[in-house]
Amino acid sequence: MLEQAEQILQKSFGYTSFRTGQKEVISQLLNGQDTLAIMPTGGGKSxxxxxxxxxFRGLTIVVSPLISLMxxxxxxxxxxxxxxTFINSTLSIREVNERLNLARTGNLKLLYIAPERLDTPQFQTLLDEMEISLFAIDEAHCISQWGHDFRPSYLKLCDYLNEMKRRPLIVALTATATPDVSKDICHLLDIQNENVVQTGFSRDNLAFQVVKGQDKDKFLLDYLEKNSSESGIVYAAxxxxxxxxxxxxxxxxIASLKYHGGMNDLERDETQTAFLFDEKRVIVATxxxxxxxxxxxxxxxxxxxxxxxxxxxYQEAGRAGRDGVPSDCVLLFSPQDTHIxxxxxxxxxxxxxRKENEYRKLRQMSGYGYTEICLQKYIVQYFGEDEENCGKCSNCLDTREEKDITIQAQQVFSCVKRMGERFGKVLVSKVLTGSNDQKVKDWRFNTLSTYGLMKGSSQKEVLQLIxxxxxxxxxxxxxxxxxxLHLTEKAVRVLKSELIVMRKEAKQATRVVLDVDETLxxxxREKRRELSVRDKVPPYIIFSDETLREMCQFMPQNEEDMLKIKGVGAVKMEKYGFEFLTLLQNEQTGVNIE
Incomplete structure (x- = not known):
């Protein structure tokens, strides 16, 4: 049966070989073994x-947490x-019944549902009537109360599966499971430890970067201007x-969309569609x-x-580069954000x-902003693995020159101390810059020896220094x-002139490099966008950026060569491949097709 799986991989999905872990998971399922697959985002879990x-002969049910994913x-x-097909809350009763009938009559291979759907008697009847070959549980970390996105409906799903008369084969899949969460999933779904397939958490195509102590708006604007042709997400709290x-x-x-829970369903749907279809390339979202x-x-x-x-x-950052193409994950780190x-x-x-557990996790996340070790290494260590330095994160590549700022640091620490360590950074910056703010006068801070010590700097610059x-x-x-703000032992040593303070130059925004002929x-991409509009499907569903990149690298000139490109299967070749092939042939021969 594995040979059949490889044929389907080539014909239906356009890949000549499995990615790491895929063959192992599929082999276990074909051998009738319940399996937990822990693979990074973009690792090919689907x-x-x-x-x-x-x-399999029967129906596969896929439990998925969000409508957009289905x-x-x-x-x-x-x-x-x-x-x-899928069944969710956006459908009318008539549409739900039509799709259930498709399942009953054997005209479906996969049916996507939300976990809450299992609570409905109508759906339970369907499951009793039909041959369910496989139950796939996506985002399986939602099962565990120690996971970052625990959902009670997922826990009820475990109970339901364990009570079924004919329990189907089960595969649980997640990109983010610590050892504790993995153990919990296996316990709740009765999956044997030897049937856990974990491929490693590192993502070779992602370049992680932490930017701290800088003007966030300025850096973000500069970054987006430098990457104006690329698609990306900006997350805010x-x-x-x-x-x-x-x-x-x-x-x-910078033409940008916004997305958050305060918008109505229609607004969110329209925003998501515009982003998926590349109508606007930047979305700012919670x-x-x-x-x-x-x-x-x-x-x-x-x-x-x-x-x-x-x-x-890691789940949010991992939405970059799902196609395997080099991509950036940038954290604009401000220690004050942890308080939000x-x-x-x-x-x-x-x-x-659980609150105590969340505080502990927040401290570990905050440590990522402070760490000087390889950022990819810090992440995978959190998930219980070890890793060599990635060689491309901001810590691995940090060659900026350092400047001695001990005197400025002493001025800040002295001001904090003289203000009794009772005030926040905004008031400290006002005192240092010699502000006439009423609060400064009310507290008589304008009489302090540190008042106006940094009047040559703007308040914003002093805030960034703090x-x-x-x-x-x-x-x-x-x-x-x-x-x-309070002084740490390090600051006390600086005040005593036992320690110097060095600061590196501000980080500069850079472009994501795709290493192909950009014009081609x-x-x-433009051809893909045209077909996307014509067929009313998001561009990446036609072909991924990775597929377009391979077309640029290998310049296929006939159908046989085109079918060797990752992501070009027989169906997609027939549907879209020839239009791209014509472009590539004309480019190779220098024909102007305008």
Whole structure:
């Protein structure tokens, strides 16, 4: 049966070989073994159940947490000529019944549902009547209460599966599971430890970068201008911040969408569609956007604020480069942002034990902003693995010159000390720059020896310096919504002239490099966009950026060569391949087709 799986991989999906871990997962399923697959975003988890679904006689049920994911997956399967559909809350009762009848009559191979669908008697009847060969549980970390996105409906799903008269074969899939979460999933789904397939958490095509102690708006604007032809996501922690950033970017000429939970369903659907179809290339969003988004040509993900934990960060950052093409993951780190997340944990209704777990995870996430080791290494260590230095993250490549800023640091620390370590960075910066602010006068801080010590600098520059000193752990913000600054032991040593403070030059935004002929690549992209409009499907479903990149590299000149390109299967060759082949043939011979 594995030979049959390889034929399907080539014919339906256009790949000549399996990615790491795929063959192992598929082999176990074909041998009737329940399996947990832990593979990074973009690692090809979907094929692990889609290929067995085409081999098994009965129906494959795919449990998926979000409507957007279901639609993406089904659209991609239809483009490959595979019978699949979904049932979710966007459908009318009539549409639901029509799709259930398709399943009953054997005209479907895959049916995508939300976990809550299992609670409905109508669906339970369908499961009792039909031969269900495989139950695929996507985003399986939602099962575990120790995971970053625990959902009670997923826990009920485990109970339901264990109570079924004819329990089907099960495959659980996730990109983000710590050893504790993995153990929990196996326990709840009764999966044997030897049937866990874990391919490693590192993503070779991603370049991680932490930018701290700098003007976030300036860096973001510069980065987006340098990558104006690329598609990307900017994540912010709150709805208010999303609104502000999107407005700022649009005023600066960067056409940007916004997405958050305060928008109505229609607004969110229209925004998501515009992004998926490349109508606008930048979307500013809260974490309400993206879980399961299958858009493969996202070239960068920028986090404007720190997420709550490493699982959430890696899942969101991992939406860059799903097609395997080099992509950027940038965190604009400000130590104060941790207080937003701390406040959200404080306000949550989580049990005390889970709150403590969330605080611990937040501290580990904050450590990512401070660490000087390889960023990819820090991430995979969090997930229980070890890794060599990646050689391309901002820590591995940091060759900026350092400047001695000990005197400025002493001025800041002295001011914090003279203000009694009772105030936050804004008031400290006002005192240092000699502000006439009423609060400064009310507290008589204008009489301090440190008042106006930095009057030659702007308040913004001093705030950035304070952020840098906090990030480097010379200053420690207290807990609370308006944290006061305190000196650490490091700062005391600086004041005693026992330690010098060095600061590197500001980081410069760079372009994502695709290492292909850019003119030809953009020409193929434009053809893909035309076909996308014609067929009303997102561009990446036609062909991924990785596929277009291979076309540029290998310049296929006939159908046989075209079918050797990753992602060009027989169905897609017939549907779209010849239009791209004509472009490539004309480019090779120098024919002007305009």
């Amino acid at each position: 094929l692990c159940y889609q290929i067995p679904a085409l081999i 639609k993406d997956q089904v659209d991609a399967l239809h483009a490959a000529g595979i019978s699949a 709150t709805r208010k911040e999303v609104e502000r950033i999107a407005e700022f970017l649009n005023k600066k000429g 974490n309400a956007f993206g879980m399961g988004i299958n858009k493969s040509n996202v070239r960068f993900v920028v986090h404007y604020n720190i997420p709550r934990n490493m699982e959430a960060y 997340q701390q406040f959200l944990i404080d306000q949550s209704e989580l049990p005390v034990e 952020d840098y000193l906090t990030a480097e752990k010379y200053l420690q913000p207290a807990d609370g919504q308006f944290p006061s 690549f953009q020409m193929l």
